[in-house]
Amino acid sequence: MAAPTVNRQILLAETPKGKLDQSHFRLIEGSVPVAGEGELLVRTRLVSLDAANRAWMQGATYRSAVEADSVMAGGAIAEVVESKAPGFAPGDLIFADTGWQDYAAIPARSATKMPKLDPMSHLLSVYGIAGLTAYFGLLRAGRLKDGETVAVSAAAGSVGSIVGQIARIKGCHVIGIAGGKEKCDWLVRELGFNQAIDYKAGPIFKTLKAAAPHGIDVYFDNVGGDIFEACLFNMNLHGRIACCGAVSQYDGAPSPHGPRGVPGMIVVKRLSLQGFIVNDYDDEREKALTDLESWVASGQLKVQEDILDGLENTPKALIGLLAGENRGKRMVRVA
Amino acid sequence: MAAPTVNRQILLAETPKGKLDQSHFRLIEGSVPVAGEGELLVRTRLVSLDAANRAWMQGATYRSAVEADSVMAGGAIAEVVESKAPGFAPGDLIFADTGWQDYAAIPARSATKMPKLDPMSHLLSVYGIAGLTAYFGLLRAGRLKDGETVAVSAAAGSVGSIVGQIARIKGCHVIGIAGGKEKCDWLVRELGFNQAIDYKAGPIFKTLKAAAPHGIDVYFDNVGGDIFEACLFNMNLHGRIACCGAVSQYDGAPSPHGPRGVPGMIVVKRLSLQGFIVNDYDDEREKALTDLESWVASGQLKVQEDILDGLENTPKALIGLLAGENRGKRMVRVA
Numbered sequence: 272m273a274a275p276t277v278n279r280q281i282l283l284a285e286t287p288k289g290k291l292d293q294s295h296f297r298l299i300e301g302s303v304p305v306a307g308e309g310e311l312l313v314r315t316r317l318v319s320l321d322a323a324n325r326a327w328m329q330g331a332t333y334r335s336a337v338e339a340d341s342v343m344a345g346g347a348i349a350e351v352v353e354s355k356a357p358g359f360a361p362g363d364l365i366f367a368d369t370g371w372q373d374y375a376a377i378p379a380r381s382a383t384k385m386p387k388l389d390p391m392s393h394l395l396s397v398y399g400i401a402g403l404t405a406y407f408g409l410l411r412a413g414r415l416k417d418g419e420t421v422a423v424s425a426a427a428g429s430v431g432s433i434v435g436q437i438a439r440i441k442g443c444h445v446i447g448i449a450g451g452k453e454k455c456d457w458l459v460r461e462l463g464f465n466q467a468i469d470y471k472a473g474p475i476f477k478t479l480k481a482a483a484p485h486g487i488d489v490y491f492d493n494v495g496g497d498i499f500e501a502c503l504f505n506m507n508l509h510g511r512i513a514c515c516g517a518v519s520q521y522d523g524a525p526s527p528h529g530p531r532g533v534p535g536m537i538v539v540k541r542l543s544l545q546g547f548i549v550n551d552y553d554d555e556r557e558k559a560l561t562d563l564e565s566w567v568a569s570g571q572l573k574v575q576e577d578i579l580d581g582l583e584n585t586p587k588a589l590i591g592l593l594a595g596e597n598r599g600k601r602m603v604r605v606a
Numbered sequence: 607m608a609a610p611t612v613n614r615q616i617l618l619a620e621t622p623k624g625k626l627d628q629s630h631f632r633l634i635e636g637s638v639p640v641a642g643e644g645e646l647l648v649r650t651r652l653v654s655l656d657a658a659n660r661a662w663m664q665g666a667t668y669r670s671a672v673e674a675d676s677v678m679a680g681g682a683i684a685e686v687v688e689s690k691a692p693g694f695a696p697g698d699l700i701f702a703d704t705g706w707q708d709y710a711a712i713p714a715r716s717a718t719k720m721p722k723l724d725p726m727s728h729l730l731s732v733y734g735i736a737g738l739t740a741y742f743g744l745l746r747a748g749r750l751k752d753g754e755t756v757a758v759s760a761a762a763g764s765v766g767s768i769v770g771q772i773a774r775i776k777g778c779h780v781i782g783i784a785g786g787k788e789k790c791d792w793l794v795r796e797l798g799f800n801q802a803i804d805y806k807a808g809p810i811f812k813t814l815k816a817a818a819p820h821g822i823d824v825y826f827d828n829v830g831g832d833i834f835e836a837c838l839f840n841m842n843l844h845g846r847i848a849c850c851g852a853v854s855q856y857d858g859a860p861s862p863h864g865p866r867g868v869p870g871m872i873v874v875k876r877l878s879l880q881g882f883i884v885n886d887y888d889d890e891r892e893k894a895l896t897d898l899e900s901w902v903a904s905g906q907l908k909v910q911e912d913i914l915d916g917l918e919n920t921p922k923a924l925i926g927l928l929a930g931e932n933r934g935k936r937m938v939r940v941a
Contacts, residue, residue, distance in 0.1 A: 332874045495869050514869040525870075528863030534830050534849040535860075537881035539667045544879035546872035 575599025910934025
């Protein structure tokens with residue numbers, strides 16, 4: 272194979288003030304970087320698309336902000352082309368923030384070696400950040416107990432679709448909240464959710480109350496905003512809310528205020544809210560992966576992936592994800 | 607002593623829509639009730655005034671709402687006049703929800719026998735709901751660790767003034783938030799707070815940031831609203847917010863929205879919010895009282911009480927408390 276010479280890179284051309292669109296991105300052809308000492312030259316294979324990508328454009332979160340005119344940040348599965356670090360060899364698969372580009376030179380310490388799995392995409396869905404986020408968010412942050420009533424928003428998304436299925440495996444009554452009848456039907460028919468509520472059909476408070484007449488014990492929040500509020504007011508005494516994300520607040524001007532009932536309802540119902548990101552539970556990663564693998568093997572956990580092709584389609588993939596067009600884990604196959 | 611014949615009672619004449627004032631109350635002279643089987647006839651001695659009294663008028667919380675034209679509800683220290691229940695005798699002191707009246711007939715099971723202390727008022731302040739709420743809220747809900755940075759709102763109030771002092775005893779850096787320079791000076795000079803911020807002097811976000819340059823680890827929230835928001839944005843990673851009350855939302859039309867950054871900031875900083883009421887920790891009551899007594903005995907914990915005289919002044923006492931005119935635990939001496 273001839274040495275690669277062109278490195279397609281997608282830049283965040285401009286920090287979006289409102290809704291993200293194609294004009295905020297620019298594709299350029301840069302040069303293939305050279306790995307320095309302690310670095311790896313990697314070729315991007317599968318880019319992970321996440322609502323968090325949009326949040327990074329708003330400012331510092333658990334990572335620094337993505338600035339205009341730099342390569343758009345993003346996690347990916349990549350293949351080592353050249354290694355100048357011990358422990359890595361050409362052909363190894365890694366997970367790292369390569370950014371949206373064909374090639375990246377990254378410090379070896381920021382790369383996580385990945386097993387070779389078929390399909391490789393499972394490394395980004397059920398055994399990747401999505402699966403582990405669902406697992407830890409529900410079981411650790413949410414302290415789920417068998418048989419409880421669970422609600423999850425963005426339920427047809429990469430994390431939500433796994434949250435609901437794990438809760439079913441744990442014998443819980445599961446209510447999914449998603450946009451559109453088609454997604455809702457799919458949650459119930461294919462993924463075994465007990466009920467699904469279409470938030471695009473109107474305000475959900477009453478539907479939710481009818482779906483959970485004895486209240487919600489654990490709400491897994493991916494969206495914030497009005498849906499967070501509707502769930503907050505349907506929580507049971509000593510309920511738990513696992514705060515995973517707030518996608519309703521990412522794309523467009525953030526709402527000037529948060530939901531009503533905070534913190535009043537938190538006192539009245541003695542709720543616990545726990546914000547978390549998946550890395551908070553790194554110590555228990557192996558146990559989580561073992562559980563996820565056994566559920567996939569037994570057919571109790573269905574893996575839903577939504578793969579687009581071509582680096583140039585990455586902006587479109589993210590814009591569509593923010594509009595809710597994906598089911599399950601969205602990614603872009605680059606090579 | 608001749609048998610009492612008149613029972614002064616203060617009714618909630620009307621459920622307030624906006625700010626509470628005297629017109630919402632009415633004093634009537636009723637008859638002294640008769641204790642039935644299993645009941646106690648008690649004489650009210652000291653009525654406890656709490657911001658929660660106002661919240662009860664808004665609807666069901668952890669108790670049912672106080673309805674218009676009924677005796678205003680409220681906890682009090684009372685003396686048993688007649689007992690038709692085993693375990694209680696005339697002269698015993700109890701704590702119960704007697705309501706705002708001279709005499710009440712109450713089921714013995716809803717009365718808690720109290721030791722005879724001098725001064726009796728300590729049963730409502732440091733060894734009562736205020737002291738225990740501060741203790742459990744800070745140490746259990748807030749999971750305080752020695753040496754952390756703590757912020758507390760309504761810091762000159764019954765709960766807040768004890769929260770700050772306990773945090774100092776635990777070697778923490780304590781920032782109080784209170785209304786007015788005089789209260790703030792008192793918090794620092796008399797109670798040993800490290801700093802105090804006057805929220806009436808302007809928005810507190812920047813002052814708070816300057817007071818806690820390394821961020822806040824535990825915020826004890828008594829007020830909700832804008833102060834909650836300012837603290838939320840100054841929290842450290844893995845900070846904890848003990849949600850005790852939301853007095854800013856009780857008196858007047860409740861704000862249509864909650865603070866910004868909920869739940870977004872909860873994720874970014876992996877905060878824990880824990881709503882609680884003092885009864886959630888009944889099992890550990892003895893240990894708490896032992897600690898509080900030893901701190902009072904050693905002079906590390908100063909007891910601040912604010913006692914008014916006369917049942918007829920109870921409405922004024924509550925209205926004033928909601929306006930922030932008290933320091934420490936407010937109560938009304940009835941007999």
